[in-house]
Amino acid sequence: MTTLRIHAELTPLTVELPAQMSLGLEQFHELCRANPDLRIERSATGVVMIMPPTFSDSGNRNFNLTVQLGLWAEEDATGIGFDSSTGFTLPNGAIRSPDAAWIRLERWNALRDEQQASFAPICPDFVVELRSASDRLNLLQDKMQEYLDNGASLGWLIDRPGRTVYVYQRDRPVQVLENPETLRGDPVLPGFALRLEKIW
Template identity: 50%
Template sequence: MLLEFPVVLKKLDTMTDDEFFAFCRANDPMEFERDKNGNIIIVSPTGSKTGLRNITLGGELYAWNKYHDLGYAFDSSTGFNLPNGATRSPDAAWIVKERWEAIPEEQQEKFAPICPDFVIELRSASDDLKYLQNKMEEFRENNCRLGWLIDRKEQNVHIYRPDQPVETVQSFDSMLSGEDVLPGFTFDLRLLNR
């Protein structure tokens, strides 16, 4: 039987951020997220094609950031403790330099207590769209300034901004803009057609 939704372990007891970090380390190499209600979500590895596309997205973000030096880029295995109590791992993320550097190094070594300024989620063939949309809403509700939910299955992109309706770009021949969050950053969606 093929499951097309995430496996959720209902919380039995509330874990502190440190306890959840220790739980994740003790169960390495499995990957987990935690929603705002304390439920633990098992995150599966991506398929190879999705991994190729994720590294393309992350590589473009990293290259832009290396040139502009305005912040820090993070990969899909990075967990962030959001203000609402959730611990989430986007496929790619970016944080303004001043915000990241204000976090004590000890906290940077764990799941940093911060919501990224920019996040990307790339929907793989087996990902549940509603689950990813809810995750993107959670980032937005926790003050993420720009988010892209790239849906290769439906060939569109949902763009999340604070206090605005979600914008949907219907063409996979488009260039996405980092807007004022990532000045000068653009991403050509055709790079994901490999």
Template identity: 50%
Template sequence: MTAIVINLRPTIELTDDEFYKFCQQNPNLRIETTATGALIVTPPVGGRTGKRNADLTTDVGLWNRQADLGVVFDSSTIFKLPNGANKSPDVAWISHDRWNALTSEQQERFPPIAPDFVIELRSRTDDIVDLEAKMQEYIDNGVRLGWLIDPQAEQVKIYRQGQPVETLQSPLTLSGETVLPGFLLDLSRIFR
């Protein structure tokens, strides 16, 4: 089952408040929007992908507890990107300085900020072309480092500001580089 895209405009244009309320009234749906306002409804993931996603969030979270450099978010968090899209990466991280610059209300709702770092984990139902476009959208909107992890192909695509996408086949680890200094992700649990 793939994502369903529902084009609302020009018939309906949801404000940020209306989109937020719509998501609150439909908590069992995974909903994002494109920059043009189309709704994207994605199916839930299966157990294997859910486990992998929990492992990734835990690994970034444990690093962050030690480093204390920012805030970690799981896949249920929606971010309002500068281009107007509402996106929910599988794992996200924002530095303390940028997070603390938001108001309390902005932090409470769908934060109007592009994370510094994101991970997208491909599930069996995800279209790789759609995920690659989503990753590029993150970079175009200010994400500094992004990893697209594809367990089926045992491949990782690394997205960085101002650089071409780097593709790694069966890497053992990934470095957080200067964005997540000292973070090293062990991929053995993801690729088995």
């Protein structure tokens, strides 16, 4: 049986589909094409999650995060950044959309044009998830670990309600930072410093 989870800002809604209606990769792409205004993810086991638009304050904080990453990426020029509407197909088959992401240019350029024009089959080198009050922390922590397990080098889970940042790095334990003012991306993102005053 395929599960569709519709995540509302306040109450998640789960919809069960019969097994004969399970969504493979091509059916998932068709679902996304038919619903371009929705942000949709797919787990490695085929669970499909549909999220409504974020509340305005969360959208503003996401914007501030993306702007800072984008300005750095433009100046650094060794990779490219992505916003929260971007889906990536991870090696385990999951299709995920982090709140912000960055990929080294040589890895991105190694993809064919048609791969870049779809849910690119690549795990970003760097990902950020920004938790709002309605997000379940443990689910976002599992998602961050999934990114690492699939090739990410660095990930930041910014827990706004707890004013805490969880730093995920390959082959290292998760680092927990309480109410930091700045996050530094070295060595994965050399010279990048995310100022958190407009994100808290």
